[in-house]
Amino acid sequence: MTADKKGIVLLNMGGPDRLDDVRPFLYNLFSDRSIIRLGPPFLQKVIAWYIARKRAPKSRKLYEKIGGKSPLREISEAQGAALKKSLRQAGDFEVTVAMRYWPPYASHAIEQLKACGVQNITLLPLYPHFSRATTGSSIDHFLACLEKSKWSVPVSCINSWPTEEAYVEVLAQHILQAAKVIGKKVQVVYSAHSLPVSFIKEGDPYVDHIKATIAAVEKITLMRGKLCFQSRSGPVEWLSPSTPEMITTLGKQGCRSIVMVPISFVSDHIETLYEIDILYRQQAMELGMEFVSTRGLNTSPLFIKALHRLALAGGNELTPAASRLT
Ligand SMILES: C=CC1=C(C)c2cc3[nH]c(cc4nc(cc5[nH]c(cc1n2)c(C)c5CCC(=O)O)C(CCC(=O)O)=C4C)c(C)c3C=C
Numbered sequence: 001m002t003a004d005k006k007g008i009v010l011l012n013m014g015g016p017d018r019l020d021d022v023r024p025f026l027y028n029l030f031s032d033r034s035i036i037r038l039g040p041p042f043l044q045k046v047i048a049w050y051i052a053r054k055r056a057p058k059s060r061k062l063y064e065k066i067g068g069k070s071p072l073r074e075i076s077e078a079q080g081a082a083l084k085k086s087l088r089q090a091g092d093f094e095v096t097v098a099m100r101y102w103p104p105y106a107s108h109a110i111e112q113l114k115a116c117g118v119q120n121i122t123l124l125p126l127y128p129h130f131s132r133a134t135t136g137s138s139i140d141h142f143l144a145c146l147e148k149s150k151w152s153v154p155v156s157c158i159n160s161w162p163t164e165e166a167y168v169e170v171l172a173q174h175i176l177q178a179a180k181v182i183g184k185k186v187q188v189v190y191s192a193h194s195l196p197v198s199f200i201k202e203g204d205p206y207v208d209h210i211k212a213t214i215a216a217v218e219k220i221t222l223m224r225g226k227l228c229f230q231s232r233s234g235p236v237e238w239l240s241p242s243t244p245e246m247i248t249t250l251g252k253q254g255c256r257s258i259v260m261v262p263i264s265f266v267s268d269h270i271e272t273l274y275e276i277d278i279l280y281r282q283q284a285m286e287l288g289m290e291f292v293s294t295r296g297l298n299t300s301p302l303f304i305k306a307l308h309r310l311a312l313a314g315g316n317e318l319t320p321a322a323s324r325l326t
Pocket residue numbers: 013014015016026029035036055059070071072127131133134193194195196206233234264265268269270271
């Protein structure tokens with residue numbers, strides 16, 4: 001009898017690998033009703049096509065500023081490789097990545113895991129905080145691809161992990177290191193990705209999960225931070241205050257130095273590399289504030305330890321209503 005071979009799938013959003021991918025990537029994103037509802041279902045793809053065409057030139061310019069592509073694939077695959085290495089002593093694991101809106105897609109991960117004979121699969125979202133827009137959508141997409149493949153294999157999912165010990169510890173370490181760089185009184189600002197308020201009203205636990213992470217981090221740092229929300233992108237009511245509003249308010253209150261923590265992202269990508277490191281830094285500096293941002297967790301050993309612990313703990317068995325689980 002051979003021991004079980006387990007498959008771990010890291011779920012993430014994906015991003016363009018080159019500038020010409022920007023428009024089709026946006027089309028895939030706007031076609032997904034879990035992230036944005038554009039009119040009645042039968043019009044979603046048509047409206048998505050128009051919005052992608054309209055937004056692509058602006059998005060292209062932003063991707064140009066961060067090197068002409070998203071680093072998300074590279075970083076997620078490096079996280080997968082580091083996790084696989086760290087799991088070597090713990091059992092027989094295969095680790096792969098499945099992106100929601102750009103390759104490598106779930107169908108690729110499924111083929112790979114089937115070919116190496118895994119007997120069960122655990123989905124591990126690279127989103128600590130559950131939202132139907134991110135984890136929910138990725139789970140639904142994975143299950144749909146699995147059904148299409150006709151492979152019958154047990155699948156479980158770690159739906160959220162906002163207070164995972166090593167994750168909280170690495171965030172706290174990064175904040176304390178950044179505060180040390182400034183060396184005097186600093187204001188910690190947690191910048192989370194925004195969501196339409198309607199998501200929260202419909203029961204999305206995203207904000208509660210973010211607050212749970214912050215509370216756990218603050219038990220270590222002993223520094224009280226402020227929470228705000230970045231990257232609004234449509235004419236609906238979004239979570240507030242926005243990150244630019246928060247920076248303006250802090251400036252008016254005489255705050256002189258900010259440590260900005262990208263709290264809902266574990267990897268560097270356009271929203272940390274452009275919005276935080278270029279746009280918000282410039283805004284804070286124009287208001288006379290010192291500005292330090294914490295690094296993406298990427299492949300830092302303590303973050304890989306968090307993924308390792310999550311992979312070993314396993315998840316809940318998935319049902320078709322998976323995206324409503326938290
Ligand atoms: C349509 C509205 C959007 C919602 C809601 C949303 C939520 C959300 N997104 C992330 C993380 C990522 N978003 C990324 C790209 C991206 N997201 C949107 C729109 C929504 N996101 C757009 C239009 C784009 C494309 C970039 C742009 O044109 O601005 C990415 C990938 C970034 C990359 O480097 O390629 C990530 C990751 C979270 C965590 C979240 C809500 C919880």
